[in-house]
Amino acid sequence: MDAGERRSVGRVRRDSWVLGAAIGVFGASFGVLATTSGLTAAQACLMSLVVFTGASQFAVVGVLAAGGSLGSAFGSALLLAARNAAYGVALAPVLAERSLGRRLRAAHLVIDESTAMATAQPAGPLRESAFWATGLAVFVCWNLGTLVGALAGSAIGDPRALGLDAAFPAGFVALAVPHLRGRQGRVAAAFGAAIAVALIPLTPAGVPIVAAALGIVPAVLFTRTAEEDREAGEDGDADDEDTAA
């Protein structure tokens, strides 16, 4: 690894802890919500350890707190967790060289943040470093946060007062940039965002994000890559599509 790569790994680690810190505060608010909706502190901590998908966990305790059934709580949670399957597909090439055992351990860390951070890096070993760094930082912070929130109870304030709910979309904006360099990526992004926005009023939470995966269909079917442009003898798009492949 040369000096430039070491600097990149350092930057990725630092950014991972930035996300982790924000996640930790939300972990604390999850711990509070879970214990006020009838879970014991130990159950809240177990859920963060084994479920480890923030949106799903908030959905479960939210539905239970509102008096909903366990079935509808699970339904909401799994709809929100379904996007992790799509993330796994996107991350598979990053971990393709690893043993099955290591990939099965990695699977637990397949979430929004680790996927965004890994796939934002240039192709190569930095993607795997970013995946582990972010996955582990978020895992540690989410679980510590849950513990603190579950024990401290309502002494924890609302993270929204600090604007922390805006921290995640902001982070994902920054991490989406490398995906927008190629024409196919821009088409997929535009369709993905449009599908999600259109479905927000129409479907249960979770569905808009999963359905946004269909945004890759027009990108694959109707958009030529810079490479295909060159093959067709036209002026190629100056952006390199293959950096995202």
Added chain:
Amino acid sequence: MSWLAIVALGAAAYGLKALGLVGLGPRAAEGRALRAAALLPAALLPALVAVNTFAGDRRLVLDARAVGLLVAVVATWRRAPFVLVVALAAASTAVVRAIS
């Protein structure tokens, strides 16, 4: 909520993650399928941003989070470091919330 229910939910959530990473993902090993799989984050991340910013309880809402998003887009466009993008978005959202 029982301990068993929590473990069952954990197993289901893990199953979805592993389905992608270990089950379906490695089958898209080449050519067009791989290229399509590589585009998934391009489609999903902007959707995640949109939902995290504009989703209310089954409706579209425009609130202080939209200001944070706007600030984040500008900061990213100006090539601000990641930490600054996140911090400026959170701070601007908090300020708008405090004064509105």
